[in-house]
């Protein structure tokens with residue numbers, strides 16, 4: 001079921017930005033939110049390493065990767081979001097390769113990426129689709145390459161009610177399914193080794209860093 005406010009948020013960028021800004025208060029604002037996965041990836045990789053931002057949307061999290069010195073490709077299924085991303089990177093003078101495609105089957109060669117980031121997007125997929133997306137990450141990464149994921153996590157304490165309200169107004173069943181799932185287990189099932197995990201914003205968000213084993217050749 002699509003929530004009416006979600007449709008509004010996707011149609012009107014300003015509304016999406018306002019919702020994101022409110023949701024990002026717990027981590028220090030929207031800019032900091034979009035840096036969370038990027039900083040973990042950048043800590044692992046030399047400058048200039050090829051990285052992919054899967055489901056890049058309007059490009060904010062991909063720009064964070066580029067500002068940290070990585071060589072970035074941003075992929076999304078929505079041409080309108082890609083137009084916004086392209087305009088943003090142009091304004092900032094950052095060279096990013098924006099491509100249209102499906103996160104479940106990105107049109108990029110196996111083993112071509114040293115890093116993949118999925119920022120606030122995995123909850124948009126059903127369990128089967130998440131398995132396909134994480135499998136695609138595993139396929140795209142070079143052995144030793146890194147995946148960073150930032151997404152929802154079942155909140156604790158005072159964040160329980162705000163998260164319930166947020167999901168009721170903006171999210172779909174896939175987000176509820178994601179909240180009931182185990183990201184660490186799903187990432188391991190895709191053949192990646194989870195190296196680090198952190199809860200943020202009163203437990204309402206999780207950040208995960210995983211690595212493709214060195215002895216795993218690209219398919």
Ligand SMILES: C[S@@+](CC[C@H](N)C(=O)[O-])C[C@H]1O[C@@H](n2cnc3c(N)ncnc32)[C@H](O)[C@@H]1O
Pocket residue numbers: 034054055056057058059060061075076077078081101102103104118119120121124
């Ligand atoms: C909530 S937005 C997150 C955008 C961005 N990563 C961020 O941090 O703001 C989710 C994005 O996933 C994209 N998306 C949804 N399904 C997709 C798919 N199957 N393949 C590629 N992109 C997809 C949507 O178009 C949307 O831009």
